[in-house]
Amino acid sequence: MTEAAVRALSFSLLLAVLVALTGCATSPPRDPDNICAIFREKDDWYDAAIATQKKWGVPVQVPFAILYQESGFRQDAKPPRDYLLWIIPWGRVSSAYGYAQAKDETWDDYVRENSRWFAHRDDFNDAIDFMGWYITKAQRLNGVAKSDAYGQYLNYHEGWGGYRAGTYRKKAWLINVSRKVQARAERYRVQYAGCKNDLDRGFWSIF
Incomplete structure (x- = not known):
């Protein structure tokens, strides 16, 4: 040759x-229903989750349950297209994008308040840090505990002002989705409790 x-x-x-x-x-x-499997497959996500927990005081399971609901952990997730006259594609129904499905204006607030000028919505580390910021503000503005996945998801979907106004009360479908997020967060919490020590010991502990 x-x-x-x-x-x-x-x-x-x-x-x-x-x-x-x-x-x-x-x-x-590959297995989004098991948080231990997620962390073993993507150890950098575990590092990001622990960094967010230490920085914002947010339990690991809450942002992960919300991220699952919002994007299925897809980095380039977008909302469905809107259509003109039901036929012609006409942009998206919102500006939401990325792992956290953060909208332009909310993401801009996060970037400005935290001086994260180079953060990107399709970067997992940035997305979960954004979640920590959002959850912390929901606690400060509306008194919703950081561990309350149900209330936190209602805040996340409706916005802090919408939650305060109770807009979710007329949305039975949203309440049902929030209960699913709460159930997933609880499942993740139990799973994580069973593998945290192994994860903290590092890669070689699985052998």
Whole structure:
């Protein structure tokens, strides 16, 4: 094999590895119903979850239950398209984007208040830090405990002002979704309690 051919093959293999690694880093977890499985597959997410917990005092299970509901852990998640005359695509129903489905104006507030000028909604570390900020403000503005996944999701969906005005009370479907978020958060809490020590010991503890 010629030197040029070897270089071409090496480049192709390197490119394939980079693509594979990128796919692993950005694809949703294989078992999103088990928070221990999520953390074992994506240890950088665990690091981000612990950093958010330490910074904002937010229990690990609450932002993860909300992120699951909002995007299914997809980094480029977007709301459905709106249509003109039911036929012609006409933008999106909102500006929500990314893991947390944060809207433009809310994300801008987060960036400004925390001087996170280079944060991105499709970066998991930034998205979960945003969740910590939002949950903390829901507690401060509306008195909703950081561990209350039900009340926190209502705040997240309706906004702090909407929650305060009680807009969710006429939305039976939203109340049902919030109960699902609460149930998932409780499931995640129990699961996490069973694997936290292993996760804290690091990668080699699983062998």
